[in-house]
Amino acid sequence: MAELSAFTKVKSVAATHGSTTAMPIEPRSVVSITAWRGAAPALADAAQVTFGLTLPQPGRWIEHNGLAAIWAGPGHWWLQRDGRSELLAELAPLAPHAGLIDMSDARAVLRLSGPAARDILMGLLPLDLHPRSFTPGCAASTLAAHMGVHVRQLDDAPTYDLSCLRSYAGSLWRALELASAGPLRLPAA
Amino acid sequence: MRIPCPHCGERGNDEFVYLGAAALTRPAADAPAEAWHSYVYLRDNPAGLHSELWQHTHGCRRWLVVARDTRTHAVFSATDAAV
Incomplete structure (x- = not known):
C-alpha cells in the first residue's frame, strides 16, 4: 500500500527561509516502550546487550546504529528509526521487560534546522531552548499551541525534531509558520 | 504558576491537569455510608497550604503530589505520587 504523508494537506512540505528549513521526516518507525513494574533495570540491560543502546536519562536522547532512544517519562522511552522498517519485530528481545507499542502510523515528525530554528521554536514552545539549558542530546515533551509534542535537539545548526499526533501534523505546520512570522517567515502553506 | 516536576523540571501549569486533595484515604468497602459520603463529597477548603494531586499530562504523564499555598499559588x- 502506498505511504500517505501526514502532511498531505500542507502545500509546501519542505519550506525554507534563508538557510533555515522545515521538512517532514517520513517515513519512520516509532515504537513506545514502557518497562513493566520493577523491570526497568532488566530492560536497560537487555537494550544494552542486544542493541548496544544505553537507555537515556530523563530529558535526554541518544542514538546508536541509526536507532534513537528518546526519554519520555520514568521507565518510558520512544525508540525510533528513519525509514520504514519492522522495528516492532526487531525489538522483540525487549518484550519480556516492557510493553511495546508500534506508534509508526500514530506520530508525525517535523525537522526544523538552521540559524533561525531556535528563535522560531522559542515562540512556539514553553521551554528554555537557550544553549545553557537545552543542547544536542536533550529531549522534552511539552505543548506547542495546545498540541502535545515531543521535541529533541539533534545538533548545533541548530536542528530540532518535533513529534506530534499524526492528525495534528497540518496544525503543527501552521503553528510553526505563525511562530516564524516576521523576518523569519516561511513560505505560506 | 509553575510546577517543579521531579522528572521534567519546572514547567508551566498548562502542561498539568488538576485532580484535587492528595490526602484522602479510601474507606473499606464495607465502611458505613457516612464514611463514603465524607470520602466522595466532603472537602476541606484551606486558605494556605494544600496538598493536592496534579498529573503532568503533557510531560512525563506521572501523577504528582504538589504542596501549594491556595492564597498565593506558591508551590x-x-x-511523584507513586514513589
Missing part, C-alpha cells in the same frame, strides 16, 4: 514541593 513548595512536587513529588
Whole structure:
C-alpha cells in the first residue's frame, strides 16, 4: 500500500527561509516502550546487550546504529528509526521487560534546522531552548499551541525534531509558520 | 504558576491537569455510608497550604503530589505520587 504523508494537506512540505528549513521526516518507525513494574533495570540491560543502546536519562536522547532512544517519562522511552522498517519485530528481545507499542502510523515528525530554528521554536514552545539549558542530546515533551509534542535537539545548526499526533501534523505546520512570522517567515502553506 | 516536576523540571501549569486533595484515604468497602459520603463529597477548603494531586499530562504523564499555598499559588514541593 502506498505511504500517505501526514502532511498531505500542507502545500509546501519542505519550506525554507534563508538557510533555515522545515521538512517532514517520513517515513519512520516509532515504537513506545514502557518497562513493566520493577523491570526497568532488566530492560536497560537487555537494550544494552542486544542493541548496544544505553537507555537515556530523563530529558535526554541518544542514538546508536541509526536507532534513537528518546526519554519520555520514568521507565518510558520512544525508540525510533528513519525509514520504514519492522522495528516492532526487531525489538522483540525487549518484550519480556516492557510493553511495546508500534506508534509508526500514530506520530508525525517535523525537522526544523538552521540559524533561525531556535528563535522560531522559542515562540512556539514553553521551554528554555537557550544553549545553557537545552543542547544536542536533550529531549522534552511539552505543548506547542495546545498540541502535545515531543521535541529533541539533534545538533548545533541548530536542528530540532518535533513529534506530534499524526492528525495534528497540518496544525503543527501552521503553528510553526505563525511562530516564524516576521523576518523569519516561511513560505505560506 | 509553575510546577517543579521531579522528572521534567519546572514547567508551566498548562502542561498539568488538576485532580484535587492528595490526602484522602479510601474507606473499606464495607465502611458505613457516612464514611463514603465524607470520602466522595466532603472537602476541606484551606486558605494556605494544600496538598493536592496534579498529573503532568503533557510531560512525563506521572501523577504528582504538589504542596501549594491556595492564597498565593506558591508551590513548595512536587513529588511523584507513586514513589
